[in-house]
Amino acid sequence: MADILKVAMPKGRIYKKASALFRSAGLPIPMDIDDTRKLVIPLPEAGMEFILAKPVDVPTYVEYGVADIGIVGKDVLMEENKDVYELLDLGIARCRMSVIGLPDWTPDIQQRVATKYPNVASQYFREQGQQVEVVKLNGSIELAPLIGLADRIVDMVETGQTLKENGLVEMTSLFEITSRLIANRVSYRMKNREIQELCDRLQQVILAGEANRQKM
Numbered sequence: 001m002a003d004i005l006k007v008a009m010p011k012g013r014i015y016k017k018a019s020a021l022f023r024s025a026g027l028p029i030p031m032d033i034d035d036t037r038k039l040v041i042p043l044p045e046a047g048m049e050f051i052l053a054k055p056v057d058v059p060t061y062v063e064y065g066v067a068d069i070g071i072v073g074k075d076v077l078m079e080e081n082k083d084v085y086e087l088l089d090l091g092i093a094r095c096r097m098s099v100i101g102l103p104d105w106t107p108d109i110q111q112r113v114a115t116k117y118p119n120v121a122s123q124y125f126r127e128q129g130q131q132v133e134v135v136k137l138n139g140s141i142e143l144a145p146l147i148g149l150a151d152r153i154v155d156m157v158e159t160g161q162t163l164k165e166n167g168l169v170e171m172t173s174l175f176e177i178t179s180r181l182i183a184n185r186v187s188y189r190m191k192n193r194e195i196q197e198l199c200d201r202l203q204q205v206i207l208a209g210e211a212n213r214q215k216m
């Protein structure tokens with residue numbers, strides 16, 4: 001009998017895209033779970049159990065093995081640096097991580113950068129040879145340059161709407177970001193057949209999507 005796969009799913013903007021991808025891969029995931037407040041959702045027909053987690057916590061659940069696999073943005077993976085396998089680029093929740101500032105920004109001796117991603121930002125500015133003080137915030141990052149907390153920010157840009165509405169400009173695009181399928185190292189060995197089968201199914205859907213986009 002196949003083992004049940006415990007899947008750490010991120011609540012928020014990735015969730016519906018991820019559950020839609022699973023359905024496209026032929027997994028029987030009922031539609032009514034998309035709006036539930038339940039946090040542990042048994043899905044015996046799909047051979048899975050969803051664990052609904054805050055996105056930033058997904059790699060932690062997977063690293064500790066309380067989830068076998070998980071779905072998480074590359075931004076979180078880069079920032080959290082957890083000991084997990086990255087199995088697949090799912091190509092969903094696409095955006096980019098960028099350095100952003102006011103249009104009249106000029107380098108100053110004392111520079112401050114606000115971000116949700118202090119590790120990624122610190123490494124980037126170190127590599128650039130720029131001495132900056134990095135300030136960690138948890139949301140509404142665009143506020144920081146507007147009210148003088150920081151000169152620049154490192155944050156996500158998707159449509160560019162938030163920047164536009166707040167009079168900010170994207171100065172440098174650092175990384176393209178998409179969601180990834182990750183696995184616990186022990187689960188990857190112990191439940192290899194189930195994980196590999198899921199990867200194959202998802203891969204087919206992703207490749208079909210790419211082929212369709214190229215035709216358009």
Ligand SMILES: Nc1ncnc2c1ncn2[C@@H]1O[C@H](COP(=O)(O)OP(=O)(O)OP(=O)(O)O)[C@@H](O)[C@H]1O
Nearest residue numbers: 011012013014055056073074075093094095156158
């Ligand atoms: N416009 C966007 N802004 C931020 N992240 C985005 C965007 N589009 C896609 N993403 C991806 O979605 C992931 C989850 O974002 P989401 O806003 O749901 O969670 P969060 O940032 O942890 O917010 P919250 O603190 O409200 O839970 C990000 O880690 C990133 O990979």
Ligand SMILES: O=P(O)(O)OC[C@H]1O[C@H](OP(=O)(O)OP(=O)(O)O)[C@H](O)[C@@H]1O
Nearest residue numbers: 139140141155156157158159160161162
């Ligand atoms: O380019 P856009 O399409 O405007 O998207 C980018 C915005 O979306 C995210 O914020 P989010 O909605 O997650 O809010 P928060 O960071 O304040 O929690 C991100 O931090 C940007 O502010």
